Amino acid sequence: MRPGIAVVIVNWNSGCLLDRCLNSFANVAADEVDLHSITVVDNASIDGSLACTERLHNRLPLRVIQNRENRGFAAACNQGAKGAAGDLLLFLNPDTLLHADRLAIPGAFLTAAENATIGIVGIRLTDACGHAASSTSRRPSARLLIGTCLGLDRILPGVFPPLLVHAEARDVIRGVDQVVGAFFMVRRPLFEQLNGFDERFFLYFEDADFALRAHAAGMSTMFLGTASAEHVGHGSSRQVPAWRLFHFCRSRIAFARKHFGGGAGLAVELATLLAEPTLRVARAALQGSAAELRAVGHAYAMLWGDVLGIRRAETRQ
Numbered sequence: 226m227r228p229g230i231a232v233v234i235v236n237w238n239s240g241c242l243l244d245r246c247l248n249s250f251a252n253v254a255a256d257e258v259d260l261h262s263i264t265v266v267d268n269a270s271i272d273g274s275l276a277c278t279e280r281l282h283n284r285l286p287l288r289v290i291q292n293r294e295n296r297g298f299a300a301a302c303n304q305g306a307k308g309a310a311g312d313l314l315l316f317l318n319p320d321t322l323l324h325a326d327r328l329a330i331p332g333a334f335l336t337a338a339e340n341a342t343i344g345i346v347g348i349r350l351t352d353a354c355g356h357a358a359s360s361t362s363r364r365p366s367a368r369l370l371i372g373t374c375l376g377l378d379r380i381l382p383g384v385f386p387p388l389l390v391h392a393e394a395r396d397v398i399r400g401v402d403q404v405v406g407a408f409f410m411v412r413r414p415l416f417e418q419l420n421g422f423d424e425r426f427f428l429y430f431e432d433a434d435f436a437l438r439a440h441a442a443g444m445s446t447m448f449l450g451t452a453s454a455e456h457v458g459h460g461s462s463r464q465v466p467a468w469r470l471f472h473f474c475r476s477r478i479a480f481a482r483k484h485f486g487g488g489a490g491l492a493v494e495l496a497t498l499l500a501e502p503t504l505r506v507a508r509a510a511l512q513g514s515a516a517e518l519r520a521v522g523h524a525y526a527m528l529w530g531d532v533l534g535i536r537r538a539e540t541r542q
Contacts (some may be wrong), residue, residue, distance in 0.1 A: 228332035229259040229311030231413070234302040237268040238274060239319040242278035242457060248284055249323040256329035262290040264305040268295040274319075287504055297427035306416060313338060314416055318407040320457035321350075329454040331410050344415045345436060347404025357392035358428025358456060361448050364402035365433055367489035370477060374496035375503055392525040397450035402440075404448055406432035407456045415444055425483075428469075430476040437484065466517075470524035474501070475531060498525075498532065 240517055243265070250263065263285055265274045269292050274328060275353060278289050290304055306314050313335055317327070332348040350360045372378045372385025379387075390401075417440050424432040435444050474497050481493035500508050502525040509517035 226260050226336070227257055228313055228336045229308070230313045230315055230328055230410075230433070231261045231309035231311045232263040232267045232315045232317055232331055233302055233305030234319050235264065235268065235298050235305070235319050236265055236270055237271045237295060238272040238321050239274050240272055240275070243274045245282050245317040246317070246319045246321055246323075247277060247285060247287075249321075251315075253326070253328045254324060256332075258328045258329070258332045259311065260286060260297060261311040262286045262309060264287050264290065264309065266277070266290045266292065266302055266305040267299040268292050268297070268480045285513075297398070297424065299422035299428075300424045300428050301433040302431075303421040303424065308412075309398050309413065312413060314411050314413050316406065316409040316411070318456065321407055322455035324454070327454050331449055334447070334449060335410060335412065340447075342445060343447045344412050344445065345446040346410045347401075347446070347448055348408050349448075349450045350394065350405060350407060350411075350456040351453050351475055353455060353457070357395075357453075358458070359389040360393055360404040360405050361390045361401040361515065362405060362433065363390060364389050364437065365477075365480060365484075367481065367485050367486060367493050370481060370493045371496045374493070374501040393448060393450050395450050396452075397448065399448055400445050401448045402446065403433050403436040404446055405515065408454050411435075411439075412444075415439060418442065418454050423483075426476045427481050427521075428472040430480045434480060434483070467523035467527070469522040470520065471527045471531075474524070474528050474534075478532065494532075498529065 234243070234246065234498055247263070247420055265275070265278055265287065267289065274292070274332060274468065275289070278287055281287060296304070302316055313332060328349065331348055333339060335343060335346050347360060352358055352359045363386060369385060369388060372441040373388060378387040419435065419442065423434050426434060439446065478494050485493065505521045506518065
C-alpha cells in the first residue's frame with residue numbers, strides 16, 4: 226500500500242523561497258506515495274510571497290489558509306494538520322527543496338510493519354552546494370541549555386556538547402533524540418494523540434518538545450541519511466535577527482519551565498536572562514558590530530518585558 230502523505234508548510238515573508246519549494250514538488254511527482262494535500266498556512270505575510278500559490282493550484286493539491294496575524298509556527302502547523310487525510314504528516318519549511326524519492330523513502334520506512342514503534346522520521350539536510358548540514362539534535366537538558374547560553378558548547382564541546390549534531394553521513398540510518406524540524410514527518414495518529422505541537426512555543430523548541438512527548442508515549446525518532454533535501458536555513462527569520470533571538474530565548478525558557486521545573490528550570494532562565502545577554506553584548510562590542518549590539522539590546526529588552534509580564538500574571542493567579 227502506498228503511503229498517504231499530507232504536507233503542511235508554514236509561510237511568513239519567505240519571498241521567492243515558497244515558490245521554489247512548491248515547484249520542487251514536481252521532482253517527487255513519480256514517488257510511490259499518495260500526496261493527499263499540500264497546505265500552506267500563511268502567517269500574515271506582507272511580502273507577496275503567497276502570490277505563487279494562485280498559479281500553482283492547477284498543478285498541486287494546494288490548500289491555503291491565510292491568518293490575519295502571525296500566530297506562530299506551532300499554532301500554524303496545528304491549523305494545517307487539522308482535518309488532513311493520509312497516514313503521515315510532513316511538516317516542511319518553505320526554504321527547503323525536494324528531489325526525487327524524498328517522499329517515498331521516509332514514507333515507505335514509516336509505514337513498514339517492522340517500524341511500528343517509530344513515530345517521527347527526518348532526512349539528511351544539505352546546503353545549496355550539496356554539503357551536509359546538521360539534521361539532528363540532542364535532547365535538550367538543563368546542562369546543555371546552560372552550556373549554550375554561556376558559549377561552553379564552543380569552548381568545551383566534550384563536556385557541553387552543542388544541541389545540533391554535526392552533519393550525518395549519507396548512509397546512516399539510526400535512532401536519534403530529535404530530527405531538525407525543516408523536514409519533520411510524523412504519523413498522523415501520533416500527532417493527534419499528542420494534540421499536535423504545544424502552542425506555547427511561538428517559534429523554536431516545538432519540535433524538541435514534540436519528540437520528547439512522543440518518546441514518553443513509546444514512539445521513537447529515526448534519521449534516514451539515505452534521502453536528503455536542500456535547506457537554506459532561517460529563510461524568513463534571518464530578516465529580523467532581534468525578533469528571532471527573542472523567540473529562541475523565550476522558547477528555551479518555556480521548554481525549561483515545562484520539562485525541568487524547580488532549580489534546573491530556574492538556572493536555565495537566569496542564564497538566559499542575565500549571563501547570555503552580557504556575553505552577547507561583549508562579543509558584539511569586541512567585533513565592533515553596532516547592528517548586532519542593537520539587535521541584542523532589542524531582543525533582551527523584549528524578553529525581560531515578556532518574562533516580567535508572565536511573572537506578574539502568575540503572581541495575580
